[in-house]
Amino acid sequence: MPSFGLVHWLDLVAVAVAAASGAFAAARKEMDIGGFLFVTTVTGIGGGTFRDVILDRPVFWVARPDYIVVCLSVAVVLFFVAHRVEQRRALLWADAVALGLFSVVGAEIALDTGAPALIAIVMGVMTATFGGIIRDVLCAEVPLIFRREVYATAAAAGAATLVALDALGLGRPVILLAGFAVAFSVRGLAVALRLSLPVYRRPGERSGG
Amino acid sequence: MPSFGLVHWLDLVAVAVAAASGAFAAARKEMDIGGFLFVTTVTGIGGGTFRDVILDRPVFWVARPDYIVVCLSVAVVLFFVAHRVEQRRALLWADAVALGLFSVVGAEIALDTGAPALIAIVMGVMTATFGGIIRDVLCAEVPLIFRREVYATAAAAGAATLVALDALGLGRPVILLAGFAVAFSVRGLAVALRLSLPVYRRPGERSGG
Amino acid sequence: MPSFGLVHWLDLVAVAVAAASGAFAAARKEMDIGGFLFVTTVTGIGGGTFRDVILDRPVFWVARPDYIVVCLSVAVVLFFVAHRVEQRRALLWADAVALGLFSVVGAEIALDTGAPALIAIVMGVMTATFGGIIRDVLCAEVPLIFRREVYATAAAAGAATLVALDALGLGRPVILLAGFAVAFSVRGLAVALRLSLPVYRRPGERSGG
Numbered sequence: 323m324p325s326f327g328l329v330h331w332l333d334l335v336a337v338a339v340a341a342a343s344g345a346f347a348a349a350r351k352e353m354d355i356g357g358f359l360f361v362t363t364v365t366g367i368g369g370g371t372f373r374d375v376i377l378d379r380p381v382f383w384v385a386r387p388d389y390i391v392v393c394l395s396v397a398v399v400l401f402f403v404a405h406r407v408e409q410r411r412a413l414l415w416a417d418a419v420a421l422g423l424f425s426v427v428g429a430e431i432a433l434d435t436g437a438p439a440l441i442a443i444v445m446g447v448m449t450a451t452f453g454g455i456i457r458d459v460l461c462a463e464v465p466l467i468f469r470r471e472v473y474a475t476a477a478a479a480g481a482a483t484l485v486a487l488d489a490l491g492l493g494r495p496v497i498l499l500a501g502f503a504v505a506f507s508v509r510g511l512a513v514a515l516r517l518s519l520p521v522y523r524r525p526g527e528r529s530g531g
Numbered sequence: 532m533p534s535f536g537l538v539h540w541l542d543l544v545a546v547a548v549a550a551a552s553g554a555f556a557a558a559r560k561e562m563d564i565g566g567f568l569f570v571t572t573v574t575g576i577g578g579g580t581f582r583d584v585i586l587d588r589p590v591f592w593v594a595r596p597d598y599i600v601v602c603l604s605v606a607v608v609l610f611f612v613a614h615r616v617e618q619r620r621a622l623l624w625a626d627a628v629a630l631g632l633f634s635v636v637g638a639e640i641a642l643d644t645g646a647p648a649l650i651a652i653v654m655g656v657m658t659a660t661f662g663g664i665i666r667d668v669l670c671a672e673v674p675l676i677f678r679r680e681v682y683a684t685a686a687a688a689g690a691a692t693l694v695a696l697d698a699l700g701l702g703r704p705v706i707l708l709a710g711f712a713v714a715f716s717v718r719g720l721a722v723a724l725r726l727s728l729p730v731y732r733r734p735g736e737r738s739g740g
Numbered sequence: 741m742p743s744f745g746l747v748h749w750l751d752l753v754a755v756a757v758a759a760a761s762g763a764f765a766a767a768r769k770e771m772d773i774g775g776f777l778f779v780t781t782v783t784g785i786g787g788g789t790f791r792d793v794i795l796d797r798p799v800f801w802v803a804r805p806d807y808i809v810v811c812l813s814v815a816v817v818l819f820f821v822a823h824r825v826e827q828r829r830a831l832l833w834a835d836a837v838a839l840g841l842f843s844v845v846g847a848e849i850a851l852d853t854g855a856p857a858l859i860a861i862v863m864g865v866m867t868a869t870f871g872g873i874i875r876d877v878l879c880a881e882v883p884l885i886f887r888r889e890v891y892a893t894a895a896a897a898g899a900a901t902l903v904a905l906d907a908l909g910l911g912r913p914v915i916l917l918a919g920f921a922v923a924f925s926v927r928g929l930a931v932a933l934r935l936s937l938p939v940y941r942r943p944g945e946r947s948g949g
Contacts, residue, residue, distance in 0.1 A: 353731060
């Protein structure tokens, strides 16, 4: 097994938090324990799985079963205690934390494989968004990403921050922290203040609005 | 081409039966022959494709076109004869057989690549469930797996049986048969007796119920 | 970077046109600019990504960031000008052109890796259809492929034409052009004349119709 550096610890935390967002979604759908374990795990590892397959790296959780153990544990715990929290808000905030962590971890791992800057940003966005999209498709909800909120954009901002600071030669802990702070702040502000981006409007509505 | 052992023959049968479940779903949706071929094939090979990509093995049907031939044949035959059977029940039982076969084949293949026990179980569940999930998403149905029935759990039970008996040193035919028997029995009983697992309930409903 | 031959130029055009079909779909859903960029890019690169992962080739856009630049550019331009065209028809025709190009490019790339004829045809169909399926699932529309129109069939006809002419020893530009012409004509005629394939019908309706 490879040694476990800062990036991998952050990845493990990101997986746990994303898994929690999956568990809150499963709770809102009143799934049984089997569906609960399934949705929680797929949400936790989905984004990173796509990232690793596309970068042609060994898929992270195959090499290290700890990730699956973490996802299953999160599912079991939240199956019993999720009713104690306000699930809608818990889902939004867990999702925002996972978005921030995955955007920097995904971009950093891509840079590590020698990918160019633009691809590293795309990988940050993909890692941050795919788990949640799979979660919402499995739960038959409109993906968060399309609810007219700042979402992929927040992940792109975080990943771009990391890539830019890395190009300036700053150290890994600094660029990871700065990228996370940017992604989480953008997403958090969007949730808290109900910010939204310009929306495409059809001609008829333009004249009307 | 690699020689064709017991695991591969079981895999071929599993693909054919899973393909049949896809064809029954396409029949219920009254698809045209193009959609019929497409859904049947994707359902047949979907789970194993994810398994092989994630384990970084050559994807099984690329190396051996027989699998595609089997899927297309199943689609053509069932396009003409599916109306002779009660499709809802045929779909449920074809799905249960495929679930049982894929859970042991997926786990056995993972063990063969040197994956640890937990990952082998996850691979069994993934191989057994992903084809059906893709089928149901393409057919715009709520995935079977989330209809409050024992589903992923049955696959996990079968794969875990195989992994446990393998650790005890039993031969391959025995562990494949035992694992299939467990997965199919659990799923079959759930279908026949309408068993279900504990369901997550919201606080309000708890007090009400 | 590898040199850029005819197949790769056609692939780039196919990605751009498929991306445009994604942008028209995003416009019809009145997405914000973030969702617009996301859906456009995923539609453009989705089919080829599956093709490359399954053939175990390096994913095309990781090696060459130009593809991502093209997708993002298409999204930004169409975000501002899509209202000037009739989106429903623009989507149908952009989709038909992408279908034709991807079917031959996908099959040719598969032949290049040494895949047998049947697998090359499957790869052509997959490359041609998966981006559009992902687009429609993300936009919560019934995939075009299941709207009882000649769709996967058109891609299969184009890919089969390419594979057959290749077996006859014809040159690459000829087989690419002929395959594209067949796929696009079949799909275009189906759209223009509202052609459809035989549809599976349930027994009750048979007697009734």
